[in-house]
Amino acid sequence: MQPIAPSSLPAWARSPARRLIAVLPVLPVLALSACGGGRDPDSLTQPRNHLLGVDRGATGGDDELKGGVNAYLWRGAIDTLSFMPFASADANGGVILTDWYQPPSSSGERFKIAAYILDRRLRSDALRVSVFRQEKQGSEWVDTPVATNTTSDITTRILARARQLRADNGNRN
Incomplete structure (x- = not known):
């Protein structure tokens, strides 16, 4: 040239x-x-759920994220687990992984949680929670069993928060 x-x-x-x-x-x-990246042009015209801070799914209901998970369960899990540091949170895949959290009252144990939103519907079987616990033995952290009610208590709190968000948003699905 x-x-x-x-x-x-x-x-x-x-x-x-x-x-x-x-x-x-x-x-x-x-x-x-x-x-603009690879955004779906249709998503630009979709309504926005101002309470949950997420876009509503193009295929329907008020309580869906575009990725196919329930927005109320997602936000309920984020709110419930917010006392722990997040390692990652994928709204499209519906996966929340926390980092290790050591309660202030206990220096010899720590916890980690994985929450999976599995469905678009606000149902108890659309949520799976796994809790991991470690105890300090000497200078090493060793995996130990979690109390039997810990996982179900956290699951119940997430579901309750999700239902509260849905009720506050005026949706009675």
Whole structure:
């Protein structure tokens, strides 16, 4: 490619300052279009659930995320487990993994929780919770069994919070 001679450019393009001024109005449009990524164009017209902070699914109900999990269960799990540090949370896949949490009252044990939202419906079988516990023995953390009611108590709290969110949002599905 041969360079373009400055004399062949229009008058506005000969000055670097004028070129910058000519390009400035286009930059925000380019920046915003780059943010669109691989979004589904239909998702831009979907209503937004302002209480849950998630988009409603394109295929239907008020309590679905686009990825196919129940938004109330998702938000209920986030709210219930918020006292623990999150290692990861995938709203599309419906998976929440916490990092190890050591209760302030106990220096010799720690807990980790995995919560899975399995369905679009707000049902108890759409939620699976796994709780892991370790005790410190010497300088090592050793896996130990969790009390029998711990997992069911956390599951019950998540379900109760999800139902409360649905009721607060005015949906009686």
